[in-house]
Amino acid sequence: MKVLQISTVCGSGSVGRITVDIYHTLKSCGDEGLIAYGRRQAPEGVEAFRFGSDLDMGFHVLSTFFRGEHGFASTGQTRKLIEKIREWDPDVIHLHNIHGFILQVEELFSYLKQAGKPVVWTLHDCWPYTGHCAFYDYTGCDQWKTGCKHCREYRKTYPYALFCNHTEQNYVRKKAAFTGVKNLTIVTPSQWLKGQVEQSFLKDYPVVVIPNGVDQSVFHPTDGTALRQKLGLEGKYVILGVANVWERRKGLPAFLKLAEKLPASMQIILIGLSKKQLKNLPSNVMGLERTESAQDLADYYSMADVFVNATLEDNFPTTNLEALSCGTPVITYETGGSPESLDEKCGRIVPKGDEAALEQAIREEAACPRTTEDCLQRAAYYKKQDRFMDYVKLYHRLTGQGE
Numbered sequence: 398m399k400v401l402q403i404s405t406v407c408g409s410g411s412v413g414r415i416t417v418d419i420y421h422t423l424k425s426c427g428d429e430g431l432i433a434y435g436r437r438q439a440p441e442g443v444e445a446f447r448f449g450s451d452l453d454m455g456f457h458v459l460s461t462f463f464r465g466e467h468g469f470a471s472t473g474q475t476r477k478l479i480e481k482i483r484e485w486d487p488d489v490i491h492l493h494n495i496h497g498f499i500l501q502v503e504e505l506f507s508y509l510k511q512a513g514k515p516v517v518w519t520l521h522d523c524w525p526y527t528g529h530c531a532f533y534d535y536t537g538c539d540q541w542k543t544g545c546k547h548c549r550e551y552r553k554t555y556p557y558a559l560f561c562n563h564t565e566q567n568y569v570r571k572k573a574a575f576t577g578v579k580n581l582t583i584v585t586p587s588q589w590l591k592g593q594v595e596q597s598f599l600k601d602y603p604v605v606v607i608p609n610g611v612d613q614s615v616f617h618p619t620d621g622t623a624l625r626q627k628l629g630l631e632g633k634y635v636i637l638g639v640a641n642v643w644e645r646r647k648g649l650p651a652f653l654k655l656a657e658k659l660p661a662s663m664q665i666i667l668i669g670l671s672k673k674q675l676k677n678l679p680s681n682v683m684g685l686e687r688t689e690s691a692q693d694l695a696d697y698y699s700m701a702d703v704f705v706n707a708t709l710e711d712n713f714p715t716t717n718l719e720a721l722s723c724g725t726p727v728i729t730y731e732t733g734g735s736p737e738s739l740d741e742k743c744g745r746i747v748p749k750g751d752e753a754a755l756e757q758a759i760r761e762e763a764a765c766p767r768t769t770e771d772c773l774q775r776a777a778y779y780k781k782q783d784r785f786m787d788y789v790k791l792y793h794r795l796t797g798q799g800e
Contacts (some may be wrong), residue, residue, distance in 0.1 A: 399429040400792055401487035403478070405497035407434035407445050409689060410641050411715045412494050412521050415609060415785075417443055419491070422785040423792075431485055433478055435499030448478040449499045457498035465551065465558035466567065467529070468495070468502045475501040479508045489792045492518040496531070496556065506574040509581075515795035516581040517788070519607075520590060522712055525575060526597035528568030530554050532710035534733055535646055542596050544568055555644075572598045582795065584788075586713035587734025605791065608738070609715045610784030613776070615691045616722035618769060621700025628683065630700075633664040634763050637701035637725070639694065639716045640669040641687065648707025648730070649674070651752050656682045658756055663763070668697060698723035703762050709750060711735050717744075721776035724769035728758045738779070742771040 400423055406413040413434075420430040420443055432439065435449030453474050460470040478500070482490065490509065495502060509516055522531040528545025530538070536550055548564035551557075558564075576598060583604045585591045591604045625631055636655075640647040649667075656665055656679050670684040678684045688694060698704060704720035706729040713734040717727050727744040729735045736746045745762060747754040778784075 398489070398792060398796060398798065399431070399485070399487045400489045400491055401482060401485060402430070402432045402491045402493060403495065404432060404434050404493035405495070405499055406437050407432045407443065407447075408440040409437050411609075413437075414612075414691070415519075415521075415715070416493055418610065418612065418781045419785045419788050420444075422782065423789055426786075426789050428789070428792075431487070433481060435474070435497065446481055448474050448481065450474065454498045461498065461556050462559045463561065465529075465561035465563035467498070467556040467558065468500065468567075469570065470501060471499055472501040472504055474499070475504040479505070482508070482512075487514065488796050489515045489517060491788075491792075492516065494521055494524075496524050498556070503570065503574045506578065509578050513579060515792075516578055517584060517791060517795070518581060519584040519586070520594065520712075521586070523590070523593065525571070526594065526599050528564035528566075528571070529556070529558065531556075532646060532733075534710040541568070553645075575599065576601070578602075580795070582791065584791070587737050589734035589737065590712050607787045607791075608779060608784055609713055609718060610779050610781035611715060611718045611722050611776075612691065612781050613722050616695045616698065616719045618724040618773070619696055619699040621696065624696055624700045628666075630664055632662075634662055635701045635703075636663060636665045636759060637697060637704050637720070638665070638667045638707065639697075639704070639719075640667075643667065643670050643674055646708060646710040648709055651707040651755060652682065652705070653679065654752055655756055655759070659759070663759070666697065666701070668694070694719065695723055698725050701725050702766065703728060703759065705755070705759065706730065706735055707755060708732050708735055713737060718776065718779045721772045722779065724772045726762060726767035726772055728755065728762060730755070738775075740775055743767055743775040 402416050404416045408417045423430040432445040439445035453471055457470040461467040524531040527541040529548055529551050545564040545568040551562050581602050583602045584607050586609045591606050594604050643649045666683045668685045669687045675684045698720045704725050704727045711733045717738045720727050730749040731746050732749045745758045747758050
């Protein structure tokens with residue numbers, strides 16, 4: 398069986414790592430895999446095809462900013478991708494994120510409708526069924542259920558259409574493009590997103606929930622003594638936050654307010670900050686830029702006393718799973734699918750946006766901590782080998798090969 402995955406990136410960020418992990422799981426079963434991706438570089442040891450270019454991505458960014466039409470540029474490189482699909486002739490086509498300034502989605506889906514091959518589409522966010530936004534939970538918008546029309550957030554939220562509000566037209570075009578594929582199965586990592594999809598124009602497709610998995614040969618408990626000594630944190634209660642990009646929805650303001658209220662015995666560390674954000678951090682918050690090293694992340698998760706996820710919009714964050722796999726308890730806002738990875742033995746859930754409750758939960762966790770053993774017991778379900786094998790079983794079922 399041959400499976401082609403299509404993703405914005407390959408090996409970079411949470412979605413890129415998931416794509417590569419599925420590839421390796423597929424190969425371990427004796428099947429063939431290929432990843433087609435749009436930007437950055439693929440890791441070594443992965444059969445991958447880059448159909449994008451930095452120049453074309455730049456033009457797509459300009460098209461989004463000035464015309465408000467994200468996902469409707471990059472026609473040339475989309476045709477290049479389609480040529481590769483025809484040449485490689487996969488049995489299954491697996492879509493991940495197809496936004497990110499890389500594809501002309503109408504062109505791609507026109508081909509998928511003609512090809513008639515089984516298609517799996519993992520939704521890592523909500524962009525596929527909205528007129529603009531990748532997430533809408535923070536603003537409480539539900540126009541996507543009937544048709545995005547008068548969007549007030551198009552300038553403020555990814556993909557940042559700065560000059561033209563074409564959300565209504567985009568919604569109509571995406572609905573026409575994305576519906577009507579005969580053999581398409583949607584996968585969501587969370588029950589929350591499954592429920593959202595079932596209220597959208599994608600509701601006629603079957604929806605399967607496959608939670609994200611993590612590589613527990615990398616994300617596992619390590620001795621954090623040396624890292625604590627290196628950072629000068631002996632005797633401190635360490636609160637860790639990790640984000641790919643610390644934008645509004647990831648809750649950076651909540652951490653900054655926590656820093657004003659928590660005692661000096663507690664130290665906040667944030668990973669994934671930009672250079673500009675690092676310059677503006679208060680002195681009692683330690684910040685690091687984004688790292689592509691999973692081992693470095695695992696060391697920080699293991700060293701921390703608690704992982705705090707103050708996300709205001711999210712699907713099923715892998716950071717929660719990575720922390721649990723390192724034996725570190727998680728405190729999260731009750732946002733999207735974020736609480737689904739926890740139980741009362743390994744974490745605490747607080748109302749979304751309630752900063753006082755978040756502070757109280759941290760203090761309670763410090764006074765009565767969850768155990769490493771309970772965190773690892775919960776994390777055992779999210780081994781990548783098990784969860785990504787669910788994808789292989791799905792591929793086999795869709796191609797009539799059973800499990």
